[in-house]
Amino acid sequence: MATDLAAEALRTDPLVQLTLDQLRRRTSVKWRTHPEDVLPLWVAEMDVPLAPAVADALRAAIEIGDTGYAHGDGYALALADFAVERWGWEGIAVERTAVVPDVMLGIVEVLRLVTRPGDAVVVCSPVYPPFYAFVRHDAREIVEAPLGADGRIDPAALEDAFRRARQGGRGAAFLMSNPHNPTGVVHTRAELETVAELARRYGVRVVADEIHAPLVLPGAVFTPYLSVPGAEDAFALTSASKAWNLAGLKAALAVAGPQAAADLARLPEEVSHGPSHLGVIAHTAAFRDGTGWLDELLTGLDANRDLLGTLVAQELPGVRWLRPEGTYLAWLDCTALGLHEEGDGPGIVSELAGPARMFLDDARVALSSGHVFGAGGAGCVRLNFATSPAVLREALARMGRAVRGTRT
Structure with missing residues (x-):
């Protein structure tokens, strides 16, 4: 019975219904800003199919x-x-x-x-x-x-x-x-x-x-x-x-x-x-x-939130994160990594500096750079976890390897 319930959850969770190949056919900014070897976890677009009611x-x-x-x-x-x-x-x-x-x-x-x-x-x-x-x-x-x-x-x-x-x-x-x-x-x-x-x-x-x-x-x-x-x-x-x-x-x-x-x-x-x-x-x-679809999404996001907390602890032990109560966005404080922060200041969404630049260049994971969010954002990144657990695991594994590489 437990196995059947888990399988049903996978069928209804919108976050696991699209493959990376399907997502890369999209022409929106999330999937066209960076090359195909980059996992895009930056802008607030979700990796989900359209709700059937919509x-x-x-x-x-x-x-x-x-x-x-x-x-x-x-x-x-x-x-x-x-x-x-x-x-x-x-x-x-x-x-x-x-x-x-x-x-x-x-x-x-x-x-x-x-x-x-x-x-x-x-x-x-x-x-x-x-x-x-x-x-x-x-x-x-x-x-x-x-x-x-x-x-x-x-x-x-x-x-x-x-x-x-x-x-x-x-x-x-x-x-x-x-x-x-x-x-x-x-x-x-x-x-x-x-x-x-x-x-x-x-x-x-x-x-x-x-x-x-x-x-x-x-x-x-x-x-x-x-x-x-x-x-x-x-x-x-x-x-x-x-x-x-x-x-x-x-x-x-x-x-x-x-x-x-x-x-x-x-x-x-x-x-x-x-x-x-x-x-x-x-x-x-x-x-x-569309409220039924929304409830299924929230269940998936809750599971991803828990998974992300585990992965941050495993892969990024020097990084502090605030466990989000809402949204599908996670705020990671990477100041312990000691990366220099540069940039033109708040408001320029596409500007990258500090840890976001390192994670893009060395891990091929696109995140939002903290300094564009204003005071208190330098040294931080914002990660969009509205994606599949498989993508989350791969992204955090890449980020962990990149951080370990900067310390060797």
Whole structure:
């Protein structure tokens, strides 16, 4: 019986259903940036087939030529139902949502509603590199609030950043990653309540990137930021992009708290022209009909998380890692390896330095370089473990050999 259950798990785990040869036929950035001898564990794409519910919805649309402009509130309704089912949260009102091209472009548009050029945007570093690039490109100043050694929000550092952000009476926003990318921390309700209290005290508007919200692993509980007291004037942005591997099918949702509805109403009408109709169809199907597939994925990711912890201990004994509570991203602290870190600074996603450069050159494993994630990232790498156990084992074996080679 146990053998039968294990075999069934292998059949349903999306992470073991594609071979490397099949994956290398893909033409996306993950599989075309590096030569074929490189194992790509960097950018946030998963090595999974499309969820059947999403594939069926897209196939049906294509068969009838339904490839026009996006319309309707089905996407928001699907997310609202998903939030009730998965998080017990009934706070998504369709009239306080807007479809945007993707989460990062939606963040830019929301920040334009609540800040002006020259205002400050606080981030908890190390954090997703596009936070730096997109915000600075839009003439806002980044103020960093470094995470604690445990990878969690440090209330004292956040308060200090809020105080600096508001100096001179300028406007400020806090761009929060919830769950946090790259550490995989899932903020607790108590932590989010502290954020809300500090934001209210200092007059800082909160914009929560919750794109990884469906990817909370066993042992943690996701709390939508808009569900905590004091977050009524905040915004959240999300999509099915990360959890169902839909980055190439552009569509996301901006959700406003009750006191932010008037701000969201000022969103320019032309922003709604950016999302793809097929993207809206795919994301709607994922939230509405793809939860069974998601559960199978989460089971596989949980097993990979455990496997990765074992492999890091075996192959990289000098490397410290933060066991992620959510996402499929692992943050590895490689500072003990003593590799010199160079690079142009945060936000340049393709820039490689230090351990990431060594692992690419010597192990032929592509990882994200820590220094592009801002303060606290130097000497670290981010590893995407949304792949097969076989690929994980091979990648960590290569990395271990490369590290041992640098010490001989």
